[in-house]
Amino acid sequence: MPQVSKSRPPSGSGRGRKRKLLEGEPVVDAEVGDGGQGELWVEKHAPKTVSDLVVHGKKVGDVRRWLESRLQDPGWRLPGGQLLLLTGPPGVGKSAVVCMLGKELGLEYFEWKTPTPTQWQEHVHHGFTGHRYTSKLDEFEAFVDSARKFPVLPVGSCGSSGRKVKVLLIEDLPHVNDAAQTQQLCRILHELVRSVCFITVVVMTDVSEDGGGRNMRLWGLREAQQTLEAAGATKIVFNPVTPNSIKRLLTKIAATEKCRLSGDYISAIAENCGGDLRHAMSSLQFQCTGHKLRSTKEKESFEFGNARKSALDDNVIRGSDFEAGTSSSPTYGRDNIFSLYHALGKFLHNKRHTDQPLEASQESLLILSEHYRRHPLNMEVPERILSEAQIEFPTLAAFLHENVLDFVDEEAVDDVADIFTYLGDADILLSRRPRGSSSSSSLNDISSSHIAALAAGSVAARGVLFANTHPAPRKWQSVRAPTLWQVERLLSEKKDSTMSRLQATRVPVGAALPSQLSSEVPSRCTPDSPPEEEDEPMDDIRSLTADCIVDLDTLEDLDDDLPHSNTQEQMHVLDRGPSNGFLEDDMEEDEDVIEDDDDD
Amino acid sequence: MATTVAATSLAKDYDLPWVEKYRPHKVADIVGNQDVVARLQVIAQGGNMPNLIFSGPPGTGKTTSILALAHELLGPNFKEAVLELNASDDRGIDVVRNKIKMFAQKKVTLPPGRHKVVLLDEADSMTSGAQQALRRTMEIYSNTTRFALACNLSSKIIEPIQSRCAIVRFSRLSDSEILDRLLRVVEAEKVAYVPEGLEAVVFTADGDMRQALNNLQATFSGFQFVNQDNVFRVCDQPHPLLAQHIIKHCVAGNIDDAYVGLKQLYDLGYSATDIITTLFRVVKNYEMVEFLKLEFIREVGFAHMRIADGVGTLLQLSGLLAKLCKVREKCKA
Numbered sequence: 037m038p039q040v041s042k043s044r045p046p047s048g049s050g051r052g053r054k055r056k057l058l059e060g061e062p063v064v065d066a067e068v069g070d071g072g073q074g075e076l077w078v079e080k081h082a083p084k085t086v087s088d089l090v091v092h093g094k095k096v097g098d099v100r101r102w103l104e105s106r107l108q109d110p111g112w113r114l115p116g117g118q119l120l121l122l123t124g125p126p127g128v129g130k131s132a133v134v135c136m137l138g139k140e141l142g143l144e145y146f147e148w149k150t151p152t153p154t155q156w157q158e159h160v161h162h163g164f165t166g167h168r169y170t171s172k173l174d175e176f177e178a179f180v181d182s183a184r185k186f187p188v189l190p191v192g193s194c195g196s197s198g199r200k201v202k203v204l205l206i207e208d209l210p211h212v213n214d215a216a217q218t219q220q221l222c223r224i225l226h227e228l229v230r231s232v233c234f235i236t237v238v239v240m241t242d243v244s245e246d247g248g249g250r251n252m253r254l255w256g257l258r259e260a261q262q263t264l265e266a267a268g269a270t271k272i273v274f275n276p277v278t279p280n281s282i283k284r285l286l287t288k289i290a291a292t293e294k295c296r297l298s299g300d301y302i303s304a305i306a307e308n309c310g311g312d313l314r315h316a317m318s319s320l321q322f323q324c325t326g327h328k329l330r331s332t333k334e335k336e337s338f339e340f341g342n343a344r345k346s347a348l349d350d351n352v353i354r355g356s357d358f359e360a361g362t363s364s365s366p367t368y369g370r371d372n373i374f375s376l377y378h379a380l381g382k383f384l385h386n387k388r389h390t391d392q393p394l395e396a397s398q399e400s401l402l403i404l405s406e407h408y409r410r411h412p413l414n415m416e417v418p419e420r421i422l423s424e425a426q427i428e429f430p431t432l433a434a435f436l437h438e439n440v441l442d443f444v445d446e447e448a449v450d451d452v453a454d455i456f457t458y459l460g461d462a463d464i465l466l467s468r469r470p471r472g473s474s475s476s477s478s479l480n481d482i483s484s485s486h487i488a489a490l491a492a493g494s495v496a497a498r499g500v501l502f503a504n505t506h507p508a509p510r511k512w513q514s515v516r517a518p519t520l521w522q523v524e525r526l527l528s529e530k531k532d533s534t535m536s537r538l539q540a541t542r543v544p545v546g547a548a549l550p551s552q553l554s555s556e557v558p559s560r561c562t563p564d565s566p567p568e569e570e571d572e573p574m575d576d577i578r579s580l581t582a583d584c585i586v587d588l589d590t591l592e593d594l595d596d597d598l599p600h601s602n603t604q605e606q607m608h609v610l611d612r613g614p615s616n617g618f619l620e621d622d623m624e625e626d627e628d629v630i631e632d633d634d635d636d
Numbered sequence: 637m638a639t640t641v642a643a644t645s646l647a648k649d650y651d652l653p654w655v656e657k658y659r660p661h662k663v664a665d666i667v668g669n670q671d672v673v674a675r676l677q678v679i680a681q682g683g684n685m686p687n688l689i690f691s692g693p694p695g696t697g698k699t700t701s702i703l704a705l706a707h708e709l710l711g712p713n714f715k716e717a718v719l720e721l722n723a724s725d726d727r728g729i730d731v732v733r734n735k736i737k738m739f740a741q742k743k744v745t746l747p748p749g750r751h752k753v754v755l756l757d758e759a760d761s762m763t764s765g766a767q768q769a770l771r772r773t774m775e776i777y778s779n780t781t782r783f784a785l786a787c788n789l790s791s792k793i794i795e796p797i798q799s800r801c802a803i804v805r806f807s808r809l810s811d812s813e814i815l816d817r818l819l820r821v822v823e824a825e826k827v828a829y830v831p832e833g834l835e836a837v838v839f840t841a842d843g844d845m846r847q848a849l850n851n852l853q854a855t856f857s858g859f860q861f862v863n864q865d866n867v868f869r870v871c872d873q874p875h876p877l878l879a880q881h882i883i884k885h886c887v888a889g890n891i892d893d894a895y896v897g898l899k900q901l902y903d904l905g906y907s908a909t910d911i912i913t914t915l916f917r918v919v920k921n922y923e924m925v926e927f928l929k930l931e932f933i934r935e936v937g938f939a940h941m942r943i944a945d946g947v948g949t950l951l952q953l954s955g956l957l958a959k960l961c962k963v964r965e966k967c968k969a
Contacts, residue, residue: 211768
């Protein structure tokens with residue numbers, strides 16, 4: 037009986053999306069089990085009122101207070117005072133808070149929705165018919181401009197008169213790809229903050245830069261946030277939801293959906309979603325499918341006409357007493373957070389069969405000296421754990437490096453020395469992996485770098501296992517994310533800011549060059565051949581340059597040492613910088629500027 | 637369904653790669669990862685597919701699962717209710733916004749509990765910008781359209797997308813699972829083989845079903861007979877048995893014998909890269925004392941690194957053997 041699919045219009049205003057659940061919500065349509073009800077649990081169990089929110093009460097209060105204060109005082113005209121910025125990791129209820137509070141306070145959201153673009157091909161083929169290609173950024177700029185210039189939205193204090201207060205909501209910031217676009221976006225946002233004359237809420241998802249995702253740089257997000265804050269916007273940061281809240285919620289949902297999942301199973305999901313409620317709910321829905329079937333089967337004696345049936349039965353049963361911890365590789369958990377910690381725990385805790393004798397070689401020829409003998413490992417082969425966990429090996433090495441000291445006895449300096457020797461070796465092996473884009477590397481390179489990575493992973497894991505002969509007394513220990521990443525991030529931030537500052541000061545530099553210097557610059561562009569006749573200034577410059585380079589390395593603040601603009605120094609710093617192509621363009625342009633000056 | 641398809645177009649199928657010819661058309665026929673497959677089967681029966689990310693190494697059945705799932709869910713509506721985009725299609729930001737949005741807005745008559753499906757194969761090769769654009773679309777149209785993404789590394793998918801999906805992990809197939817399927821193919825294709833030959837195919841595949849079937853077909857069409865020698869000749873890999881002998885001699889401390897084995901391999905014309913790769917895989921699976929294994933892996937890793945740098949000489953490989961024997965002497969009581 038085919039019927040029209042539920043083509044409910046995509047919740048018109050775009051604001052019908054509710055995501056987070058609520059506590060204690062009696063779910064109205066309890067059509068479960070038959071699977072015919074096609075709704076995502078994330079939506080089905082979305083919160084209906086503010087009290088349903090799982091977000092920390094203080095944060096909700098902050099947002100509410102901000103909104104109320106703006107509502108009461110429409111004449112609020114501090115620069116940037118009309119803009120609220122909400123950030124936080126994905127799935128913690130940012131949009132849900134905005135949506136629920138809006139409902140309660142009687143706000144009407146006016147949302148920036150990215151228009152469906154004209155594709156480039158269409159533009160090329162039908163350019164004359166009015167299908168124009170415009171970049172999203174330009175469209176966004178036009179939108180913001182019109183929002184600033186034409187206050188079509190009634191401002192403030194209309195709540196009493198029965199009309200809803202309109203609020204501008206921006207969730208989908210346009211994507212930017214390079215420095216120029218980032219600047220454009222920042223400029224747009226700056227103007228928005230400065231001159232918008234009604235309440236505006238910007239929701240931005242923070243992408244954590246750790247984990248495997250750290251190599252995927254999202255341009256402009258950080259810069260956009262900084263711009264908004266600098267311009268005076270209020271920023272409220274949402275934290276990940278606590279495992280306990282998530283667990284409570286999941287238990288409730290599981291009960292309303294009539295799935296029989298054990299409590300341990302649910303807490304496993306709750307703990308491993310990394311505070312991401314939305315993902316926890318999706319996982320729950322997926323994990324529950326097998327269980328739901330079982331209850332259905334009991335009722336309707338559901339028939340599976342194939343041999344897989346027995347496997348499925350096994351699986352369902354195993355799922356319900358999951359606490360036995362039989363499965364070493366859980367199929368849920370966002371990204372690889374869980375699998376990573378799982379593997380790390382095994383390597384760091386170094387469980388061995390201490391009751392069994394020290395291992396002896398199968399070869400009777402080889403009798404190991406005492407020092408090299410170990411109790412057999414109480415776990416699977418390390419390589420198997422690694423491959424099941426699907427960890428990226430640099431991540432593994434970084435985590436082991438960060439945390440291993442906590443797991444070795446205070447006195448065991450020799451062990452630590454060994455461990456770090458092995459980790460160091462692993463690092464060398466990893467350094468051979470081509471980092472970043474593998475587009476240029478051939479198939480052969482990929483397979484060979486794969487082997488190197490495998491070897492590195494094995495060395496790191498096995499090294500930690502083998503060398504840790506004096507484990508620290510067992511106690512509860514949390515696993516920290518590598519500080520290495522913070523350092524790397526800081527480094528790249530510094531580099532970026534230095535580069536952009538130099539770029540910004542470039543044009544005035546060329547113009548302000550002393551005339552006697554300017555004629556010589558082209559010959560001096562290569563750092564290898566410094567002209568001898570420049571004595572004092574050059575020394576000065578050299579020392580400054582040296583300072584800068586040292587500072588880049590030691591991560592100290594560059595602000596003080598970055599002096600009054602100077603072309604020479606610029607070139608030197610840029611020369612060490614990561615992007616040489618950029619450097620060359622830069623120099624050529626500089627020369628042009630200088631030659632123009634001469635002509636004048 | 638699978639069998640009828642195969643039967644009706646037998647003549648046409650003659651030249652098909654076996655990978656395609658024997659690609660399962662039903663979720664139930666998928667090899668390995670029983671947990672996952674069982675759940676998918678439930679979804680295939682009951683509908684209401686959540687947004688899913690399939691992640692796992694190549695050749696473990698991700699694409700096959702997605703396609704089979706979509707077929708079972710949508711049946712005759714497959715053509716109009718599925719939008720498939722893989723890495724070879726244009727998937728930039730605009731395409732995601734335009735094509736996927738248009739598809740999501742399209743009205744298709746479907747039974748209750750069924751949704752249109754957008755299949756994004758090799759989603760980890762999508763730019764982060766395109767993934768960002770996907771984020772909102774996924775949410776707004778979730779009552780009519782669901783997404784299934786396949787990727788090798790789930791970490792290459794941006795967090796907001798991960799947050800909106802349930803992640804399904806595929807692990808490498810076990811040797812017995814691969815062997816099982818190979819036996820069925822061998823039977824259907826009437827391939828002449830010896831058991832050792834199939835074992836060799838399984839070894840070369842290393843948990844990758846696609847590779848296993850390709851190697852099997854290549855061996856069969858090249859030699860009409862699957863035995864160990866033919867397999868390794870086709871796959872152009874040094875015979876792991878020889879490598880095993882080398883390692884065995886190293887563990888026993890017989891550098892002379894080990895060197896003889898190495899020389900034999902080298903004289904067969906294998907490149908140093910091939911030899912070191914095989915050595916690595918053999919060492920990884922060789923039963924030996926923990927310390928030896930750790931040191932062996934490390935030394936092989938370093939040798940591999942040097943060879944990858946271009947020093948692929950017999951001298952390097954001999955040096956490796958010497959180091960392995962030295963390690964063994966070092967830890968001897």
